[in-house]
Amino acid sequence: MRISHLLLCSLFIFFVLYAPQPLLGLFASQFKVTPANAGSLMTATMLPLAIAPLVYGLLLAKHNPLTILRYAMLMLALSCIVFTTAPSFELLLLLRFIQGLILPAALTAMTTYIGSTYKADQLQHNMTLYIGSTIAGGYFGRVLAAVFTDLWSWQIFYYVIAVALTLLALAIPKGRHETITQVLSPLSYLKQLATAPILKLYSAVFCMFFCFAALLNYLPFILQDTFLITNTRDIGLVYSGYLIGALASIATPWLLKHSPGAWHLLSTVFIFYCGTILILMSNQLIIFLLAFTGFCAAMFMIHATAAPLVNKISNAPPSVTNGGYVSFYYSGGALGSFLPGLVYQHYGHVAFMAALLLVCLCGLTLVLSGYLAGKKTTLG
Numbered sequence: 001m002r003i004s005h006l007l008l009c010s011l012f013i014f015f016v017l018y019a020p021q022p023l024l025g026l027f028a029s030q031f032k033v034t035p036a037n038a039g040s041l042m043t044a045t046m047l048p049l050a051i052a053p054l055v056y057g058l059l060l061a062k063h064n065p066l067t068i069l070r071y072a073m074l075m076l077a078l079s080c081i082v083f084t085t086a087p088s089f090e091l092l093l094l095l096r097f098i099q100g101l102i103l104p105a106a107l108t109a110m111t112t113y114i115g116s117t118y119k120a121d122q123l124q125h126n127m128t129l130y131i132g133s134t135i136a137g138g139y140f141g142r143v144l145a146a147v148f149t150d151l152w153s154w155q156i157f158y159y160v161i162a163v164a165l166t167l168l169a170l171a172i173p174k175g176r177h178e179t180i181t182q183v184l185s186p187l188s189y190l191k192q193l194a195t196a197p198i199l200k201l202y203s204a205v206f207c208m209f210f211c212f213a214a215l216l217n218y219l220p221f222i223l224q225d226t227f228l229i230t231n232t233r234d235i236g237l238v239y240s241g242y243l244i245g246a247l248a249s250i251a252t253p254w255l256l257k258h259s260p261g262a263w264h265l266l267s268t269v270f271i272f273y274c275g276t277i278l279i280l281m282s283n284q285l286i287i288f289l290l291a292f293t294g295f296c297a298a299m300f301m302i303h304a305t306a307a308p309l310v311n312k313i314s315n316a317p318p319s320v321t322n323g324g325y326v327s328f329y330y331s332g333g334a335l336g337s338f339l340p341g342l343v344y345q346h347y348g349h350v351a352f353m354a355a356l357l358l359v360c361l362c363g364l365t366l367v368l369s370g371y372l373a374g375k376k377t378t379l380g
Contacts, residue, residue, distance in 0.1 A: 001066060001113065001172060001173055003114075003126050003129060005168070005171065005172070006110055006113065006114070006130070007129060007130065007132075007133040008133075008164075008168055009069065009073060009106075009110065009165075009168050009169075009172075010110055010130060010133040010134055010137060011133050011136055011137045011140075012073075012137070012161055012164045012165050012168065013073065013076065013103065013106050013107070013110075013137065013165070014133075014134050014136075014137025014138050014141055015137055015140070015141035015144070015145075015161050016076050016079075016080065016099060016103065016141075016161060016165075017045060017099075017103060017137075017138070017141065018137070018138050018141035018142050018145075019141045019142070019144075019145040019154075019157065019158070019161070020041050020042065020096070020145070021042060021142055021145075022142050022143075022145050022146040022149075023145055023146070023149060023154050024041065024042075026149065026154065027041065027089070027092065031088070031089035031092070033089050037089070040093060041092060041093060041096050042096075042337070043334070043337070043338075044093050044096040044097040044100060045096045045097065045099055045100035045103065046100065046330060046333055046334045046337065047097075047100060047334055048097065048100030048101045048103075048104065049100055049103060049104050049107075049326070049330035049333075049334070050327060050330040050331040050333070050334045051327065051331075052100075052101055052104040052105070052327075055323070056068070056104055056105045056108045056109075056319075056323055065108075065109040065110075065112040065113045065116070065319065066109070066113060066172050066173065066174070067174070068105055068106075068108075068109040069105075069106055069109035069110060069113070069169075069172060070169045070170075070172045071169075072102050072103075072105040072106040072109065073106060073165045073166075073168060073169035073172075074165070074166060074169050075102050076099060076102055076103070076106065076165055077161070077162040077163075077165040077166045077169070078162075079095055079098055079099050079102065080158045080159075080161050080162040080165070081158070081159070081162050082095060083095050083158055084155040084158045084159065104323075104326060104327075104330075107326055108319060108322055108323045108326055109319075110130065111127075111130070111307065111318070111322035111325070111326070112317075112318045112319040112322050112323075114126050114127055114130055115127075115308075115311040115318030115321065115322055116317075116318040116319075121253070123308050123311060123312070124252075124253050124256065124308045125253055127304070127307050127308040127311075128249065128250070128252050128253055128304045128308075131249060131300065131303055131304045131307060132246065132249060132250065132304075135242075135243075135246040135249070135300060136246075138242075139242055139243050139246070144157060145157050148160075193314065193316050193320065193321065193324050195313075196369075196370065197313055197370045197371075198310060198313060198314055198321075198324075200366045200367070200369055200370030201306055201309065201310050201313075201366075201367070201370050202310070202324060202325060202328040203328065203363075203366050204266070204270070204302075204306070204363040204364075204366040204367045204370065205302070205303070205306050205325065205328050205329050205332065205363075206328045206329070206331055206332035206363075207332065207359050207360060207362050207363030207366065208270075208273070208299060208302050208303070208306075208332065208360075208363050209299075209303075209329050209330070209332035209333045209336065210332035210333070210335055210336035210340075210356075210359050211273070211277065211299075211336060211356045211359055211360050211363075212295075212296075212299045212333075212336070213332065213333040213334075213336035213337045214336040214337065214339075214340035214341075214352075214356055215280070215292075215295065215356065216242070217336075217337045217341070218340065218341055218344050218352065219238065219292075221344065222344075222349055222352075223238060225348075225349065226283055226288075226349050227283075227285050227288070238289065238292070241289060241292045241293035241296055242296050244293050244296070244297075245292075245293045245294065245295070245296025245297035245298075245299070245300060246296060246297075246300050248296075248297035248300065248301060249297070249300035249301050249303070249304045251301075252265075252301050252304040252305055255301070256305065262305055262308075262309040262312075263309075263367065263370065263371035264371070265301075265305055266302060266305050266306060266309070266367045266371075267364065267367050267368055267371065269298050269301045269302050269305070270298075270302065270360070270363055270364040270367050271364060272294070272298050273295065273298035273299065273302065273360055273363075273364075274357060274360045274361055274364060275294075276291045276292075276294040276295040276298060277291075277295065277353055277356050277357045277360055278353075278357060279291035279294075280292065280295065280353050281349070281350050281353045281354070283349075303329075306325075307322075307325060310322075310324075310325055340352055340355055340356060343355045
């Protein structure tokens with residue numbers, strides 16, 4: 001399977017994940033539910049993403065990841081069609097939960113294919129491209145859903161997604177799967193992940209995405225309460241910092257070549273990540289916007305460095321390794337999208353950022369200690 005084909009698959013799969021987000025107000029109005037209930041359409045998908053990937057990782061250890069990817073994409077396409085015809089909000093919620101069960105199969109299959117097919121610099125390069133495609137999918141999935149809704153209807157965008165997923169799935173080649181000579185029990189596979197460097201890297205990724213999900217979820221409230229920005233178009237423009245920051249992740253392979261190792265780079269970027277959160281406490285809009293762009297860039301660079309690194313230092317099958325990575329990643333996102341909101345609700349903008357800074361510092365500590373624990377087994 002060509003990497004360009006896989007990147008297109010990733011793009012449309014992430015459209016499925018993020019397309020409802022800009023439409024939550026529309027769904028709230030159409031189905032006469034509260035904004036909080038409408039927001040549960042995202043929660044319903046995030047929760048399975050936090051739990052299911054590790055299970056799928058064990059499944060993929062014995063099956064062809066491309067076959068799993070093909071069937072997952074076809075099921076997502078079908079779910080998109082049904083989503084457009086749902087007569088009730090409860091059915092929408094159920095469909096989003098089902099999509100949340102299917103999505104990690106596709107995500108784990110893609111990272112497994114990359115992790116098992118490419119090595120060394122190729123692994124780093126292609127994993128960075130994959131992460132770039134997930135970023136583009138997250139950004140354009142939101143934007144295009146809003147544009148299609150404004151010009152035509154949100155259902156048409158879902159039809160486009162369904163057709164693209166179907167065509168891309170049918171074009172996936174039926175490649176051979178590298179069989180595992182020694183079939184281990186699930187517990188034996190998981191034990192291979194229970195090393196200090198891997199667990200600390202996973203936990204650092206949890207902290208990283210906890211902070212990211214928290215800020216992106218509550219950014220509209222901060223813009224409204226602190227900077228008095230209420231126009232949805234202006235709020236949408238602020239999210240452009242997400243895309244600008246994402247472009248910085250392209251430089252990650254170059255930075256790796258000019259740093260002592262991946263652990264060193266992770267430590268440096270985590271320090272920068274903490275610094276941007278500190279600056280985000282500012283009530284000066286231009287400073288806040290610059291810090292937000294840097295914050296996004298740091299997150300994507302951590303992600304682009306940590307994902308290939310864990311494949312290098314793990315002895316478990318790539319499917320299990322990447323399943324664990326995705327589970328920790330979205331566990332951080334699920335908790336980060338809820339818990340910091342309680343801090344913001346009761347104590348405001350600065351306390352909210354201080355809470356994120358504390359979590360980010362925990363991530364930095366984990367990276368530093370992970371390096372010390374793993375330096376005997378890897379050069380980074």
